[in-house]
Amino acid sequence: xxxQQLINGLTLGSxxxxxxxxxxxxxxxxxxVNFANGSIYMLxxxxxxxxxxxxxxxxxxxxxxxxxxxxxxxxxxxxxxxRHLRQKKATKLVGLITTMGFATVIENFVMLFFSNATVPYPxxxxxxxxxxxxxxxxxxxxxxxxxxxxxxxxxxxxxxGTKVGxxxxxxxxxxxxxxxxxxxxxxxxxxxxxxxxVLAGISGTMVGMYYQMIDFTSGFSIGMKTMAAAVLGGVGxxxxxxTGGLIIGVVESLGASYISSAYRNAFAFAVLIIVILFLxxxxxxxxxxxxx
Amino acid sequence: xxMVKVFFAKNLKWFTILFFGLLxxxxxxxxxxxxxxxxxxxxxxxxxxxxxxxxxGFLGVMTIGHIAFxxxxxYTAAILVKNYHWETLPCYLAAILLSGFFGLLLxxxxxxxxxxxxxxxxxxxxxxxxxxxxNWESLTRGALGISGISAPxxxxxxxxxRRSIYYLMLVLLILTLLLxxxxxxxxxxxxxxxxxxxxxxxxxxxIHVFKxxxxxxxLSAMIxxxxxxxxxxxxxxxxPGVFTVSASLNILIMAIFGGLGNxxxxxxxxxxxxxxxxxxxxxxxxxxxxxxxxxxxxxxVKPDGLLGSVNFKYIRQQASVQxxxxxx
Numbered sequence: 001x002x003x004q005q006l007i008n009g010l011t012l013g014s015x016x017x018x019x020x021x022x023x024x025x026x027x028x029x030x031x032x033v034n035f036a037n038g039s040i041y042m043l044x045x046x047x048x049x050x051x052x053x054x055x056x057x058x059x060x061x062x063x064x065x066x067x068x069x070x071x072x073x074x075x076x077x078x079x080x081x082x083r084h085l086r087q088k089k090a091t092k093l094v095g096l097i098t099t100m101g102f103a104t105v106i107e108n109f110v111m112l113f114f115s116n117a118t119v120p121y122p123x124x125x126x127x128x129x130x131x132x133x134x135x136x137x138x139x140x141x142x143x144x145x146x147x148x149x150x151x152x153x154x155x156x157x158x159x160x161g162t163k164v165g166x167x168x169x170x171x172x173x174x175x176x177x178x179x180x181x182x183x184x185x186x187x188x189x190x191x192x193x194x195x196x197x198v199l200a201g202i203s204g205t206m207v208g209m210y211y212q213m214i215d216f217t218s219g220f221s222i223g224m225k226t227m228a229a230a231v232l233g234g235v236g237x238x239x240x241x242x243t244g245g246l247i248i249g250v251v252e253s254l255g256a257s258y259i260s261s262a263y264r265n266a267f268a269f270a271v272l273i274i275v276i277l278f279l280x281x282x283x284x285x286x287x288x289x290x291x292x
Numbered sequence: 293x294x295m296v297k298v299f300f301a302k303n304l305k306w307f308t309i310l311f312f313g314l315l316x317x318x319x320x321x322x323x324x325x326x327x328x329x330x331x332x333x334x335x336x337x338x339x340x341x342x343x344x345x346x347x348x349g350f351l352g353v354m355t356i357g358h359i360a361f362x363x364x365x366x367y368t369a370a371i372l373v374k375n376y377h378w379e380t381l382p383c384y385l386a387a388i389l390l391s392g393f394f395g396l397l398l399x400x401x402x403x404x405x406x407x408x409x410x411x412x413x414x415x416x417x418x419x420x421x422x423x424x425x426x427n428w429e430s431l432t433r434g435a436l437g438i439s440g441i442s443a444p445x446x447x448x449x450x451x452x453x454r455r456s457i458y459y460l461m462l463v464l465l466i467l468t469l470l471l472x473x474x475x476x477x478x479x480x481x482x483x484x485x486x487x488x489x490x491x492x493x494x495x496x497x498x499i500h501v502f503k504x505x506x507x508x509x510x511l512s513a514m515i516x517x518x519x520x521x522x523x524x525x526x527x528x529x530x531x532p533g534v535f536t537v538s539a540s541l542n543i544l545i546m547a548i549f550g551g552l553g554n555x556x557x558x559x560x561x562x563x564x565x566x567x568x569x570x571x572x573x574x575x576x577x578x579x580x581x582x583x584x585x586x587x588x589x590x591x592x593v594k595p596d597g598l599l600g601s602v603n604f605k606y607i608r609q610q611a612s613v614q615x616x617x618x619x620x
Contacts, residue, residue, distance in 0.1 A: 033408060081588060090595030093354060097548055098591045100541055104584030112577060224415060224537065231412045262427045269416030273401065276413060280405050 004135040005253045011141045011210070013249020014148040016229050018203045019222065020241035021155055022196030023230040028172035029192045032092050035099040036077055037200055038223015039106035042216060044070045044201025045208040046114050049121055059124045067201045074197025077102050078190050086186075103219070110216040118215040121208040144206050151202065152242060158195070159238060168192060172236065221265055225252075228272045234285025243283055247271065301607040304556075308469075315462055319455045328454045332526065334566045335461045336519060339468050341546040341562040342555065343515035346472050348544065349552035350481070351508045352488030353403070354411050356540055357418025361391040361513040363425060363535030365520030370438045370530055371431065380444040380451075384521050391517025392510050394421075399509035403502060418537050425532040437531025444525045457526060464522060468515055472555065475511075484508060485553075549590055551600030560598055 026034045047066035127139040159165040170178040208214040229248045233240025248268045255267035365387035372378040443452040486494040550561020
């Protein structure tokens, strides 16, 4: 029982980690929380399904196509809304409300044009299962775990090993100074949005296959939980986002099975509140020095 | 245009009194039930947007879970009225005290944190309160909600007509406005706005940042609680689906759209954003999509909100300086 819940929790947590990285990246370069990320996650899952049902071609091809569209949506969010606000030097709060507006638009778009009910999702990575002791591990869980692991390694290579990543880190430290050094700040921000939207899209599709269903409201609660994961780990820190995601996934699974499944969503926030009270900057966050 | 602005700024007090006077006589000319209902709901939202404007606009603390306090107030009032047949006044007091108490608890934890950490914490608080409302079925009847909450009763007099409820709301709104007005025009108000501009500098000037933040947080939670208590008796039915994070965000959007730190803006912003969704009701299922698009456009066109960049106090001061130098 415990081992089973731990495995389920880790699967869920690894997906949370993937989405939380998107939050952390965007927060790093822009210092705003992207509320639309949860909806973009849901959109990604839906796009794969809709394309697959429509054209009945290779699932992977539909998946790739969905990711491209998803990335484009992320790009539009920055290019046609947030960039204008940056130019106007609007407060961060306004950017936040704009992303919420996008979340509303995406959610209602999916509801109107795709489906307003829970729809079944084909599981294309189900190749049976095996057991470890008393716990049953399905191939879906293993594949999700492996995909997340590869993507995490890839992301850390992008952020810490490539020139784009260097530019991202420079922008997150000081956007003005980065601009003076010849870094295309707007380009880097756009790139970050595309990356985080693609990550969200991958997660959306994988969760769809894992639960074998999807509905248009699923983005909101996942969005809030992964936001909690990013904050738990320390906003802007990649290892933090991963750890936060895993912790929240495991706590949620264990809490739901041992305490009460009705309070499933509350456990994530309870852990967040407790951790933040003792570590005000999250697990891996750096303490900010305030200056007048 | 500038003349109008200066004239308006100088006589802001009289305009305000005139405005509320108009609201007070309006029910005698308005016959439609729908109109009265819309106005009452508008005032309720203005009241809640005032509470958020005090917290976010004047103190600079951003929360996205404030509707939790409305929920606490609403459930307190509903349970006291339904199960214990309390009169409205003690109900309101209980709602205010309980939401204030939870506000104090949350603020002691949340206000120690910086920026987004605090905001996300309030989000978590809101989610937990909502889940308790859904799952504590013996007290709240869970997702079914509490129905059949009777109309407000003051000293044995039952306010059941639409008009009397309207006046009750008007009185609550005026009391809220007076409270916030007197806070921001006092010494404490200067301290609060100093904290908004620069917390560290304010502390260096000897302002007890944590004390003021806590007081304002608790006060705004109390206003939300009172609004919730009114809401419960006005709607006669409450369920946890009302007190969600997205509802909380909607009220924040009202305050931002009107202009943070401007009370007149809040009145306009909250009224417009309450009536607008009603006006586009004919769009049926496309309504929320259009509403989302409108929010994005509003933010892009006027990032400061309608009156966020207008400071009446500053306009008054400038006008009086010009008057002194007018002879030259």
